[in-house]
Amino acid sequence: xxxxxxxxxxxxxxxxxxxxxxxxxxxxxxxxxxxxxxxxxxxxxxxxxxxxxxxxxxxxxxxxxxxxxxxxxxxxxxxxxxxxxxxxxxxxxxxxxxxxxxxxxxxxxxxxxxxxxxxxxxxxxxxxxxxxxxxxxxxxxxxxxxxxxxxxxxxxxxxxxxxxxxxxxxxxxxxxxxxxxxxxxxxxxxxxxxxxxxxxxxxxxxxxxxxxxxxxxxxxxxxxxxxxxxxxxxxxxxxxxxxxxxxxxxxxxxxxxxxxxxxxxxxxxxxxxxxxxxxxxxxxxxxxxxxxxx
Amino acid sequence: xxxxxxxxxxxxxxxxxxxxxxxxxxxxxxxxxxxxxxxxxxxxxxxxxxxxxxxxxxxxxxxxxxxxxxxxxxxxxxxxxxxxxxxxxxxxxxxxxxxxxxxxxxxxxxxxxxxxxxxxxxxxxxxxxxxxxxxxxxxxxxxxxxxxxxxxxxxxxxxxxxxxxxxxxxxxxxxxxxxxxxxxxxxxxxxxxxxxxxxxxxxxxxxxxxxxxxxxxxxxxxxxxxxxxxxxxxxxxxxxxxxxxxxxxxxxxxxxxxxxxxxxxxxxxxxxxxxxxxxxxxxxxxxxxxxxxxxxxxxxxxxxxxxxxxxxxxxxxxxxxxxxxxxxxxxxxxxxxxxxxxxxxxxxxxxxxxxxxxxxxxxxxxxxxxxxxxxxxxxxxxxxxxxxxxxxxxxxxxxxxxxxx
Numbered sequence: 001x002x003x004x005x006x007x008x009x010x011x012x013x014x015x016x017x018x019x020x021x022x023x024x025x026x027x028x029x030x031x032x033x034x035x036x037x038x039x040x041x042x043x044x045x046x047x048x049x050x051x052x053x054x055x056x057x058x059x060x061x062x063x064x065x066x067x068x069x070x071x072x073x074x075x076x077x078x079x080x081x082x083x084x085x086x087x088x089x090x091x092x093x094x095x096x097x098x099x100x101x102x103x104x105x106x107x108x109x110x111x112x113x114x115x116x117x118x119x120x121x122x123x124x125x126x127x128x129x130x131x132x133x134x135x136x137x138x139x140x141x142x143x144x145x146x147x148x149x150x151x152x153x154x155x156x157x158x159x160x161x162x163x164x165x166x167x168x169x170x171x172x173x174x175x176x177x178x179x180x181x182x183x184x185x186x187x188x189x190x191x192x193x194x195x196x197x198x199x200x201x202x203x204x205x206x207x208x209x210x211x212x213x214x215x216x217x218x219x220x221x222x223x224x225x226x227x228x229x230x231x232x233x234x235x236x237x238x239x240x241x242x243x244x245x246x247x248x249x250x251x252x253x254x255x256x257x258x259x260x261x262x263x264x265x266x267x268x269x270x271x272x273x274x275x276x277x278x279x280x281x282x283x284x285x286x287x288x289x290x291x292x293x294x
Numbered sequence: 295x296x297x298x299x300x301x302x303x304x305x306x307x308x309x310x311x312x313x314x315x316x317x318x319x320x321x322x323x324x325x326x327x328x329x330x331x332x333x334x335x336x337x338x339x340x341x342x343x344x345x346x347x348x349x350x351x352x353x354x355x356x357x358x359x360x361x362x363x364x365x366x367x368x369x370x371x372x373x374x375x376x377x378x379x380x381x382x383x384x385x386x387x388x389x390x391x392x393x394x395x396x397x398x399x400x401x402x403x404x405x406x407x408x409x410x411x412x413x414x415x416x417x418x419x420x421x422x423x424x425x426x427x428x429x430x431x432x433x434x435x436x437x438x439x440x441x442x443x444x445x446x447x448x449x450x451x452x453x454x455x456x457x458x459x460x461x462x463x464x465x466x467x468x469x470x471x472x473x474x475x476x477x478x479x480x481x482x483x484x485x486x487x488x489x490x491x492x493x494x495x496x497x498x499x500x501x502x503x504x505x506x507x508x509x510x511x512x513x514x515x516x517x518x519x520x521x522x523x524x525x526x527x528x529x530x531x532x533x534x535x536x537x538x539x540x541x542x543x544x545x546x547x548x549x550x551x552x553x554x555x556x557x558x559x560x561x562x563x564x565x566x567x568x569x570x571x572x573x574x575x576x577x578x579x580x581x582x583x584x585x586x587x588x589x590x591x592x593x594x595x596x597x598x599x600x601x602x603x604x605x606x607x608x609x610x611x612x613x614x615x616x617x618x619x620x621x622x623x624x625x626x627x628x629x630x631x632x633x634x635x636x637x638x639x640x641x642x643x644x645x646x647x648x649x650x651x652x653x654x655x656x657x658x659x660x661x662x663x664x665x666x667x668x669x670x671x672x673x674x675x676x677x678x679x680x681x682x683x684x685x686x687x688x689x690x691x692x693x694x695x696x697x698x699x
Contacts, residue, residue: 020608075507096608098576101508102400103437103475109405110438127607139607141638157553162605162637163661183552186405212553215402238556241563242572243541279561281662 002131002177003152003197003204004092004120005068009135012037012057012066012090014073014081016048021072024096024139025051028070031142033135036064057088070128070137071095078124079104086116093188094137095123102185109186121188127158127180130165138180140165148174150294151287152198154191155210156183156217160238160280164210167284173291176204183212191221199229206232206290208283209274213239214260222268232290233274236283237262295504298341300383301518302500308514309473311466311484312496316385325366326359328384334358335387338365342377345418350374355387388498392456393486395419395430396467397501398474407435407474409445411453411467415486441471455489462495463487478508527571527594534586536573543568545672546591546600546629548584550575550609558603561661567669570597575609584617585624592627599672600631603661604643611635611643619650630654630671634664 011028015021016038026049029035037060038048044055054060057069069085071078071093078097085093105124112119122129128138133147144162146169153168153175155161161180168175179194181187191209198204207229211218218237225233240262270276275290277283297305303313317328318341329336340352347353352374354365362384372379393416401408412430414422422429431452435441446467455463466487474482483501490496509515531538537552541559545567549555552574559569571594575583591600604614614635621627635643635657647657658664 024608076510099507101478101511102480102505103478103508106400106405106407106437110436113405114436114438139638141606144637155553157551157557158607159549159551159554159605160557162607163554163557166605166636185400185402210553212556220403236557238553238560241541241559241569242556243539279564279662280557281660 001201001203002134003194003201004122004177004179005129005131005135005137007134008034009068009092009137010034010036010064010066011068011070011135011137012039012060012064013051013070014039014057014085015071016040016051017043017046017053018072022048024072025070027142028136028138031136032133033137036066057085057090061088061090066090068092068137069094071097071123073097075099075101079108082108082121082124083111086112086119091119093119093121094126094128095121095188096126096128096138097123098125100124100184105184105186109188112188120193122179123182123184123188125184126182126187127161129177129179131177132175140178140180144169145178146172146174149176149203150174150205150291151208152176152194152201152204152206153178153208153210154194154198155180156191156212157210157238158182160210160212160236163280164208164283167280168208168287171284171288173284173288176201185215191217192224195221195224195229199231204231205294206234206287208287209233209235210280210283211235211237211265213237213242213262213265216260218265219268222265222272222274225269225274226272234277234283234286234290235266235269235274236277236280237265237269240278295506295515295518296343297500297502297504297518298343298381299339299500300341300381302502303383303497305477305502306473306497306500309469309477311469311473312494313500314385314388314496314498316383319366319382319384320380322363322366322370325382325384326362329356329359329362332384332386336362336384337387338362338369339383339385340369340372340374340379341381341383342374342379344375344377347374352379388488388496389491390486390488390498391491392459392489393498394453394455394459394463394489395422395485396463396470396487397481397483397485398471399481399483401434404434407437407441409433409435409441409449409467409471411449411455411463413454413456419485441468443468458493459489459495462489462493466495466497478505478512479503480505527590530593531573531590534590536583536587536590537576538590539572540594541569541571542596543570544596544598545668546570546573546594546597547603548573548575548587548591548600549603550605554603554605558601558661558665561665562601562669565662565666565669567665567672570594580613581617581620584614585621588618588621588627589625592625592629597629599668600627600629601664601668602631602633603664604633604635604637606635606637606640606643609638611637611639611641612646615643615646618655619646622650622655627654631656632664632668632671633657634659634661
């Protein structure tokens with residue numbers, strides 16, 4: 001099994017006719033994902049290598065039964081695209097767009113919470129999600145993930161997500177689902193959502209968590225793990241050497257006060273019984289050890 | 295983008311928030327001219343983006359031209375916690391009856407906006423929050439719903455502002471919210487928000503952080519771009535649109551994605567090196583971006599080895615490799631570099647890299663090995679000699695030389 005997406009997930013790509021949308025949408029399809037439709041206003045009736053394009057998500061859903069969306073739309077229009085997907089009844093929306101204004105993001109997220117509680121948003125500014133061998137939505141290079149479990153991965157950083165998959169594959173460890181939640185200030189899905197889903201998924205028997213400095217999501221995750229997670233968790237936090245108060249690229253990765261430092265996060269996780277490691281390679285090695293003992 | 299106080303006040307004024315009359319001065323003569331225009335007494339205020347200006351002597355009251363001259367001469371060029379004062383804000387001094395606090399920002403944990411108002415303004419609000427948390431009235435605002443006059447009234451009442459300040463504060467809070475949302479700010483803060491003996495409420499200070507992602511819909515922000523606050527390397531990186539933070543080590547870092555870039559810094563540190571910088575070339579970086587990144591790293595005299603760590607998702611391996619090739623043709627890179635390339639189209643990228651590999655350009659298959667190799671190369675200091683004499687490279691070399699020097 002897997003979480004959030006599997007072989008039955010039918011994906012509509014919002015922005016399939018754009019450069020990024022086309023490249024990654026087609027890669028997702030080539031991976032075996034059911035990419036059933038694309039949406040670009042004004043281009044309805046066209047197709048991208050046989051994938052039909054519709055003017056609206058609603059039409060795409062009506063014609064193809066799509067139940068997930070991949071939003072690859074520039075920052076100006078991304079928040080509206082997310083809401084359009086929710087309004088069309090899409091249950092799982094993946095938004096990879098980087099650089100959405102924070103107020104647009106905060107409004108879109110809270111509109112989902114207020115009006116579309118049935119829709120889960122992943123991202124924005126995230127690499128997407130892959131259930132290896134079943135479904136890949138987003139920009140992850142599918143070949144770096146080994147199917148079959150038993151590890152679930154959740155990561156805030158895109159490139160660290162790939163790094164995690166890669167390290168595990170080198171060691172012959174498979175993955176049920178790998179979720180990149182993104183580093184923006186208002187992520188649609190957070191660590192706790194993914195930890196809860198992995199805890200409930202019988203095929204996931206160990207969890208790897210990749211966090212970074214800034215915010216308090218890792219601390220919340222630690223509290224959740226202590227209270228509700230029975231499966232072993234390995235965690236790596238990036239940003240030990242980051243100077244305080246400096247913004248390291250991600251809007252999310254900024255330290256405020258003593259909370260949010262890598263040290264504080266690692267301590268919180270360690271005291272929740274998590275195996276805390278110091279670089280991505282160690283994370284792979286530790287996880288391989290744990291998997292062997294399962 | 296953090297605004298200086300004078301810029302924050304200009305931004306506030308756009309949204310109708312009352313601020314003191316004043317003007318900017320870069321010289322002592324300008325300061326006197328601005329003081330004459332504002333009317334004595336005036337306050338001479340250092341424009342730096344750091345707290346504690348008053349304590350450091352960067353804010354002074356002046357009753358006449360003589361005193362303005364004296365204070366301006368003293369404050370201009372002053373170093374406040376590493377920030378050199380290049381500009382002053384001169385404003386008419388306000389009579390103060392009471393000092394309050396007001397702000398709007400995003401509460402990331404709640405994923406909602408947070409408004410804070412306190413009757414205890416004029417001091418570090420963090421200290422108030424710690425010592426007397428009850429003195430700060432807080433309200434979460436649903437960004438999809440907004441902030442009403444009734445909300446503002448409730449906040450002002452909960453904060454127990456004086457009755458005379460009530461109406462003025464309610465009005466300013468609503469305008470401040472508009473400035474926060476429509477003005478696309480990450481933070482708007484007034485500390486102190488003052489009540490004058492005449493019953494007027496206005497902003498005596500302004501702290502505004504603009505949300506860079508929204509710059510496409512704010513052409514007026516161009517006026518605020520003041521890159522004096524950055525060091526030389528950061529200035530060059532910004533001019534090329536790169537996410538760069540200067541650090542004080544000797545291994546230049548280029549990575550894609552903030553998480554991987556941070557992790558790369560950490561790993562370099564773990565194997566005995568010290569990162570010279572954080573540089574995230576972002577998603578979808580092409581040849582041009584990589585070439586720019588290498589130019590910025592190359593401009594740093596302290597860099598003795600370069601570690602390029604790319605894991606392709608949106609970023610494609612062959613684009614990165616072409617960028618490195620382009621950069622090698624465009625500028626002479628002084629330090630040796632180790633490249634670790636993986637992910638999307640990594641095979642194609644590695645093929646391209648083979649054509650440029652030499653004793654100064656090498657690749658390594660894993661992140662940890664590549665880090666070790668880069669630190670080892672930096673330790674032997676083969677290329678540091680040319681630049682170490684000029685910009686403190688010598689001292690950083692001796693402090694970080696445990697890699698093998």
